[in-house]
Amino acid sequence: MSQTVDRALSILPLLAEGPADLGQVADRLGVHKSTALRLLRTLHEHGLVYRQSDQRYRLGARLFALAQEAMENLDVREIAHSHLVRLNEQCGHTVHLAVYEENEVLYIDKVESRYPVRMYSRIGKPVAITVAAVAKLLLADLPEHERRALAEKLDYPMYTSRSTPGPAAFLRELEKVREQGWATDLGGHEESINCVAAPVRGADGRVVAAMSVSAPNVVVTADELLTLLPLVRRTADAISGEYSGRTPAELQ
Amino acid sequence: MSQTVDRALSILPLLAEGPADLGQVADRLGVHKSTALRLLRTLHEHGLVYRQSDQRYRLGARLFALAQEAMENLDVREIAHSHLVRLNEQCGHTVHLAVYEENEVLYIDKVESRYPVRMYSRIGKPVAITVAAVAKLLLADLPEHERRALAEKLDYPMYTSRSTPGPAAFLRELEKVREQGWATDLGGHEESINCVAAPVRGADGRVVAAMSVSAPNVVVTADELLTLLPLVRRTADAISGEYSGRTPAELQ
DNA sequence: ACGAGTGTTGCAGTGCATGCAACACGCCTG
DNA sequence: CAGGCGTGTTGCATGCACTGCAACACTCGT
Numbered sequence: 001m002s003q004t005v006d007r008a009l010s011i012l013p014l015l016a017e018g019p020a021d022l023g024q025v026a027d028r029l030g031v032h033k034s035t036a037l038r039l040l041r042t043l044h045e046h047g048l049v050y051r052q053s054d055q056r057y058r059l060g061a062r063l064f065a066l067a068q069e070a071m072e073n074l075d076v077r078e079i080a081h082s083h084l085v086r087l088n089e090q091c092g093h094t095v096h097l098a099v100y101e102e103n104e105v106l107y108i109d110k111v112e113s114r115y116p117v118r119m120y121s122r123i124g125k126p127v128a129i130t131v132a133a134v135a136k137l138l139l140a141d142l143p144e145h146e147r148r149a150l151a152e153k154l155d156y157p158m159y160t161s162r163s164t165p166g167p168a169a170f171l172r173e174l175e176k177v178r179e180q181g182w183a184t185d186l187g188g189h190e191e192s193i194n195c196v197a198a199p200v201r202g203a204d205g206r207v208v209a210a211m212s213v214s215a216p217n218v219v220v221t222a223d224e225l226l227t228l229l230p231l232v233r234r235t236a237d238a239i240s241g242e243y244s245g246r247t248p249a250e251l252q
Numbered sequence: 253m254s255q256t257v258d259r260a261l262s263i264l265p266l267l268a269e270g271p272a273d274l275g276q277v278a279d280r281l282g283v284h285k286s287t288a289l290r291l292l293r294t295l296h297e298h299g300l301v302y303r304q305s306d307q308r309y310r311l312g313a314r315l316f317a318l319a320q321e322a323m324e325n326l327d328v329r330e331i332a333h334s335h336l337v338r339l340n341e342q343c344g345h346t347v348h349l350a351v352y353e354e355n356e357v358l359y360i361d362k363v364e365s366r367y368p369v370r371m372y373s374r375i376g377k378p379v380a381i382t383v384a385a386v387a388k389l390l391l392a393d394l395p396e397h398e399r400r401a402l403a404e405k406l407d408y409p410m411y412t413s414r415s416t417p418g419p420a421a422f423l424r425e426l427e428k429v430r431e432q433g434w435a436t437d438l439g440g441h442e443e444s445i446n447c448v449a450a451p452v453r454g455a456d457g458r459v460v461a462a463m464s465v466s467a468p469n470v471v472v473t474a475d476e477l478l479t480l481l482p483l484v485r486r487t488a489d490a491i492s493g494e495y496s497g498r499t500p501a502e503l504q
Numbered sequence: 505a506c507g508a509g510t511g512t513t514g515c516a517g518t519g520c521a522t523g524c525a526a527c528a529c530g531c532c533t534g
Numbered sequence: 535c536a537g538g539c540g541t542g543t544t545g546c547a548t549g550c551a552c553t554g555c556a557a558c559a560c561t562c563g564t
Binding site: 001002004005006008009010012013015016017018019038039041042043045046047048050058059060061063064065066067068069070071073101102104106125126 | 253254256257258260261262264265267268269270271290291293294295297298299300302310311312313315316317318319320321322323325353354356358360377378
């Protein structure tokens, strides 16, 4: 809507691919070098881009700080975190928390199976939306027209032979997930990895987040993983309860 | 330099504080509502802000993805990571990796302590620059005039009684760190937490990053932590070696 | 039903972003 | 050392795109 801002912001994903110099940026934006320079300068002043020693530009530190702050302001995440850790202690597997936003599903928290390390390393990465168990739960709760529209728009990459093949199958799966109130991904993303997931709901019943437990076949079979379903659902329900204020936390 | 972009980007830190509605954004920018609306729309199209169900704006998902990609493009981080993990396995404490950028020091990787008592820190969070051991190493390597200028500009919050009180003391500390080639923070940030840190150098000898081991007093005393110094330095040197191509990794 | 508080849209004026051209570098190459 | 690039940078005139205004839609309370 605002041409100048639009151009400036287009620089960011461009630099995310890797450092670039002024000429490259100007070319890819289709503007004069001097224009690109001024845009870059403005981005630089705000710390969003950084000029490295060879004069090329890359994304800057403020971006991390912003993403960081944004993350901390997600209240679902804060409430959920201790529950996720506890679940991880009980079952030992990787635990994820994800939300839906603008046609994308993204992880906002993660507890690693072996040790609770590098929490943020994968966070922000878009989830394989057509196969991930958490994605199914989040999409299954969208209003029907939105769900259909989205299903049509998506790509359906065949990660494995059990990946969701197309819109029709996907919508059927979402319908099933919607009714049963939980979801699985049995080797649909990576051949040897299974997940089982449950929804976190707000006070109005809408799904605000989804959490999952993932484990490779070599550790537990799919059937064994499914025995964790009651535990996963209890955890998700506990988060839902706290989130919707039924179990008021200390403040607020 | 570009007014429109400048205004648009000013919205981001504002939203980082928490969700805001159109009126609030317009007020704090000092512009008309319609102007703020168009800026927000542009940011929205690029996924940098998200409109939540109550119509208020907050930072969006693309921000995470960008920060994520930027992080993955930092080659020091990639090279260092396995070394950090190994160090953590050997000593059990929290390990950090940090870089300097535009008057700020920020953590770019972290391996959590295996002890139950952990230190609070997060990747992307700006480091307490006047006291952190890694910050001392990174700043100590700046050219003198830059170092002096920065030292004058900084705030010196007294986190504890042992925090660096002001520019003079800080510059003295940096000089010492510069000569000895390693640094500590003994309760300067949190009363009960000590750190010991060593620099990672590029092929030209300049400090490109710094790594540290941190542990609370209740787990090990400061003296005990200092016995880890040789191990920390060896690890940092190993990373330096690999980074400057002395031990060529598989490609490049 | 009404008013107060939102967010939204068309429109005219002009401030501001734009592209151009000229300049200032550093870096090869002859 | 001159000369040729390939960079990044700066002033300036032009006109477009951004701005603020005012009127409009809309959802809330009470």
